[in-house]
Amino acid sequence: MNISIAVADSNRDYIERLSEGLQKYEELAIHVYTNGPKLQAAIDSGHFDIVLFDPDISEGRLSFSNVRFPVCLYSDESRNRGIYADFAKVVKYQRISSIYKEIIREYADRAGYCADFDHSQNTAVIAVYSPAGGCGKTTLALALASRLSGLGKDVLFVSAEQLSSSSYVNPKQEEGITALVESASDENVNFGLKVKGTMKQGMNGMFYVEGFERIVDYDAVTGSEMGDALDKIRRCGLCDMIVVDMESSLDSIGRAVMELADHIVLVEKPGELAAVKMKLFAGQALMNEHRKKMVKICNFAENAAAYCQEMDVPIAGMVHNYGNLPLKNILQAINANGEIAVERFIR
CATH class of the missing domain: 3.40.50.300 (P-loop containing nucleotide triphosphate hydrolases)
Structure with a gap:
């Protein structure tokens, strides 16, 4: 199963480490964004299963109407996490494997039954x-x-x-x-x-x-x-x-x-x-x-x-x-x- 995931953060060093860490999970198709307008344009024109985003990537609230599972990637320094109070959240600075497990476990509850496998x-x-x-x-x-x-x-x-x-x-x-x-x-x-x-x-x-x-x-x-x-x-x-x-x-x-x-x-x-x-x-x-x-x-x-x-x-x-x-x-x-x-x- 291919899962399309957008990861978005204005901190280029962190987003590079995060995307590289997530690339080892073969079911993830990863797209990287470093500013709010480009992320919003990509969401509006396409489809992502998951968007993992820093709330400070945009001063205003982004729209995720086309996204199955948006996840707020926050830290103690995040200024705008309050405007996404109703979103799923994951702590930013932790092991990437732990971030993966948190988001994939919750996404599994929303992804629907998959019956086309028997290994x-x-x-x-x-x-x-x-x-x-x-x-x-x-x-x-x-x-x-x-x-x-x-x-x-x-x-x-x-x-x-x-x-x-x-x-x-x-x-x-x-x-x-x-x-x-x-x-x-x-x-x-x-x-x-x-x-x-x-x-x-x-x-x-x-x-x-x-x-x-x-x-x-x-x-x-x-x-x-x-x-x-x-x-x-x-x-x-x-x-x-x-x-x-x-x-x-x-x-x-x-x-x-x-x-x-x-x-x-x-x-x-x-x-x-x-x-x-x-x-x-x-x-x-x-x-x-x-x-x-x-x-x-x-x-x-x-x-x-x-x-x-x-x-x-x-x-x-x-x-x-x-x-x-x-x-x-x-x-x-x-x-x-x-x-x-x-x-x-x-x-």
Whole structure:
């Protein structure tokens, strides 16, 4: 989708930096203006999807009747921002990537539904699950996503836990998966742009969308809604792989994730209780239904560590017990030691 955007500011140095920074986003067709009359003439004679403008570029109020989404680019020194009080606003002197995300996220809500895409064949969904809590599921999901990203893959990490434990390394600042679930069924939203505006850069180059912060938000989402949202993210073709960190309880959301997944990673730790839970899971109809796309990673591997013998699935990793190391150090060690056979997930 080509988005025509005009950027306007009388500060030539700033407008040059801004336009150069925005040019890396391939969906943007950028037009630059440095004075009000030329900007107004361009608006009157043509069509822009977005106009990102400094309010001081003109002493009087400009007319944006032909513009779908005008955005006031203001700073504390802006004299005229008051005459655009009813406009969307974005702070001027911040990272250009942050400016892009702000405007594209809001523009997505106005751009309308785009149904002429389906790049799902280019994106694999990897679900990471365990029926036992405390097995290191989130750590291994992050390690897998980080390793794949380090191999040059575009990886999106999605937390489908009730409370996102991955927020330790993927900071929680705003709505992520909750906003995407809500937007997936809204025909007024361009979902591909919404995903782009929601994705954030995480550790080792991976991308992520922020997980649930409140249990009430998780409880409000049905399995079909989560499945639809993940399927739409996949169809956008913005990444090679989506790694989903699942909740241990197999509710409707978990079942929808497993149904959609191309690969399911079962994480197991040694111990009697973990073995009992894994054995019970192995006897479920769900196990037989998805067995062909399952692999197992044995976590906290030590000499003579005993794991459930009921799991007739290939082993894709043996991960050592790294004790009380900080999480980021554990992720680095897992990847440095090559303890996960990531080639199983690469097409």
